[in-house]
Amino acid sequence: MFATDFLFDRQHASDFGLMICSFDGSPEAASGGEIEYDVIQTPGRDRFTFYGIQSNPVIEWHFSICKDPDQNTDLYFTQYEESRIAKWLLQRDGYRLFQFCQEGYEDIFYYAFINMQPHQILGQTAGFDLTVTSDCAYGFTGILRQKATLSASSGPLEFRLQSDVNTYILPRITFKCTGNFKIRNENDPNHPETEFKNLEAGRTWEFIMDADADTVFLKDGENFVPLPNPSMFNWHFLRLTDGTNRIIVQAEPGITIETEIQYREPRRVIL
Numbered sequence: 713m714f715a716t717d718f719l720f721d722r723q724h725a726s727d728f729g730l731m732i733c734s735f736d737g738s739p740e741a742a743s744g745g746e747i748e749y750d751v752i753q754t755p756g757r758d759r760f761t762f763y764g765i766q767s768n769p770v771i772e773w774h775f776s777i778c779k780d781p782d783q784n785t786d787l788y789f790t791q792y793e794e795s796r797i798a799k800w801l802l803q804r805d806g807y808r809l810f811q812f813c814q815e816g817y818e819d820i821f822y823y824a825f826i827n828m829q830p831h832q833i834l835g836q837t838a839g840f841d842l843t844v845t846s847d848c849a850y851g852f853t854g855i856l857r858q859k860a861t862l863s864a865s866s867g868p869l870e871f872r873l874q875s876d877v878n879t880y881i882l883p884r885i886t887f888k889c890t891g892n893f894k895i896r897n898e899n900d901p902n903h904p905e906t907e908f909k910n911l912e913a914g915r916t917w918e919f920i921m922d923a924d925a926d927t928v929f930l931k932d933g934e935n936f937v938p939l940p941n942p943s944m945f946n947w948h949f950l951r952l953t954d955g956t957n958r959i960i961v962q963a964e965p966g967i968t969i970e971t972e973i974q975y976r977e978p979r980r981v982i983l
Contacts, residue, residue: 778839
């Protein structure tokens with residue numbers, strides 16, 4: 713890692729006049745994210761038999777932060793400054809978007825939480841030692857979007873997805889439709905199709921389907937609210953796969969579905 717700045721919860725360390733540093737020459741370090749093979753040596757033979765793999769479930773980074781001398785004259789922290797930084801970094805309600813601001817990796821993000829300990833020199837706080845823990849063994853790109861207006865007579869929405877991980881991608885999809893419809897990914901043939909049903913005719917419906925959160929929202933006035941009638945959805949969420957994705961719909965003639973698919977591609981990059 714060669715970054716001197718990072719992003720966490722939509723704010724940069726440099727916004728607080730901080731920079732990544734190292735105290736006492738201790739190097740910044742990352743761990744986790746490895747793939748471990750489960751193997752057993754066959755008795756009487758030199759070769760090993762492969763049984764499967766395990767992926768270290770999270771990535772951890774250990775590094776320190778201090779005041780940027782180009783932005784500060786007093787390099788020690790007051791009690792007020794320490795409180796302000798703790799309020800930013802010590803979140804209590806879930807993972808936040810995290811990114812190292814490093815050239816060549818501007819589109820790599822992680823979901824993480826942070827723990828911090830004051831680093832004191834001669835009784836004064838000179839910085840903080842951080843432990844950043846991700847929610848899985850890899851990172852993600854920025855948000856990618858695919859848009860199309862689909863119908864029974866339209867062609868498919870086709871696009872390629874490049875994933876570094878052999879897993880399904882769970883997108884967030886916005887639908888604006890005029891009636892019941894079914895939608896599926898031809899590149900995921902064994903997965904049940906997604907269906908919106910029991911929709912009253914003669915009006916426009918707007919939904920947000922968040923597959924990663926297993927949640928569907930309906931637009932009510934100016935706001936989106938949790939789906940009030942569970943029978944309007946069959947609770948099978950559309951998935952994306954590595955490679956080509958062909959999204960097609962089934963609907964009555966005249967029904968259109970304005971669709972926007974948002975997703976992040978997994979990247980096995982550890983800075």
